[in-house]
Amino acid sequence: MELLNDMALFVEVVKAKGFRGAAEVTGVPNSTLSRRISALEKAIGLRLLHRTTRRIELTEAGQIYFERCKRIVDEARLAHDQLGEMLAQPRGTLRVSFPVDFAVTYLAPLITEFAELYPGISFDFDLTPRRVDLIGEPFDVAIRIGESENSQLIARPLASFPPGLYASPRYVERAGEPRAPGDLARHQCLSMLKADSWTLQDGTRTESVAVGGRYSLNSVGMARRLAALDQGIVLMVEEIVADELQQGRLVRIMPEWQGAPIPVYAVTETRLLPAKTQRFIEFLKERI
Incomplete structure (x- = not known):
């Protein structure tokens, strides 16, 4: 040098x-x-x-x-x-890893808005449930839901969403509507990643309740779909079930209770980012 x-x-x-x-x-x-x-x-x-x-x-x-x-x-x-x-004026190809359902249901309109603001940027998206290797794979940024696991990576918080309880009107009619967290033990609960309990809070109280049912899943999209098909109750972020709520396939139950807020992060391998990546992260943080 x-x-x-x-x-x-x-x-x-x-x-x-x-x-x-x-x-x-x-x-x-x-x-x-x-x-x-x-x-x-x-x-x-x-x-x-x-x-x-x-x-x-x-x-x-x-x-x-x-x-x-x-x-x-x-x-x-x-x-x-x-x-x-x-x-x-940022330009080039922006390579992003997204969680599937959150990107399709909630982020797609925001991505369209960003693309209109920066016509010099093209996009290469990977929608997958797996956590891509930002060090070994050529991604500029990964959008992740839940706690960041790798301390070697740089995680920038974008937002935090409290999940609510949802079920189909037909399921509620058939099985009855739970009124308190303890009632969930008698219901079909669509748990993710083999979780056998949900922690719920109403602003003043926090309760951990045992949940179970016929289905254990690792796909948010599948859990949402099964809930809309009258198979049970899901604990899920409202932004992910927005379409089902609008169309009446799901309804909110026990609205005073919700799960612990789920953080959303933009994760990068380094703090030294090209302009295209900086602008994208800044845009999501502002708009989300």
């Missing part, structure tokens, strides 16, 4: 035709410039400049070196300027 810096200083000295002019351009003192160029000559093993009290002149080796260095410095500046343009 020091060699590259010295190459850039050498180019400025030649362009300014002296150390004084280069010092004004770079803000580096004359004495420092002279010392750095001397060290560069020593590292190369060739004299690059003929120095006089009034001006400097390139040696033959210096002329060749200047032409090469100038191209390298110009390319580096161009790369820097292009990245600055990307920051002003």
Whole structure:
């Protein structure tokens, strides 16, 4: 890195035709410039400049070196300027991992809005229940529901959703509507990931109740679908069952009770993010 810096200083000295002019351009003192160029000559093993009290002149080796260095410095500046343009107007392909049901039901309209704001960004989405490897796989960001597990990753909180209890009108008519958490023990509860209890709160009280039923699932979409098909009660975020509520296939039960808030995170492998990723995370945090 020091060699590259010295190459850039050498180019400025030649362009300014002296150390004084280069010092004004770079803000580096004359004495420092002279010392750095001397060290560069020593590292190369060739004299690059003929120095006089009034001006400097390139040696033959210096002329060749200047032409090469100038191209390298110009390319580096161009790369820097292009990245600055990307920051002003993000572009490129944004690769995102989403939880399936949350993305399809809730995030799709927000993603459409974001796409209209940034026409220079294209999208590569992976909708999967698995937690992708952000270190080993080429994703810019993963949107995750629930607590973050990997301390090596950077998790930025976007929102927190309290889940409610939902069932179909037909199930409630057939099995009766529970009035208190303890009543759930007598009902078919569609539990996720083999959970045998739900923790519910009403603002002042917290109760942990045993739940069970014929189905144990690892798919939010399947649990939602079975609930709409009169198979039991789900504890789920309202944003995920919004369509079923609107169409009357599910109704809220025990509305004064809800589960512990479920956090939503944007997870990245590093804090140093390209503009496209920064803008996407900022947009979701604001809109969600």
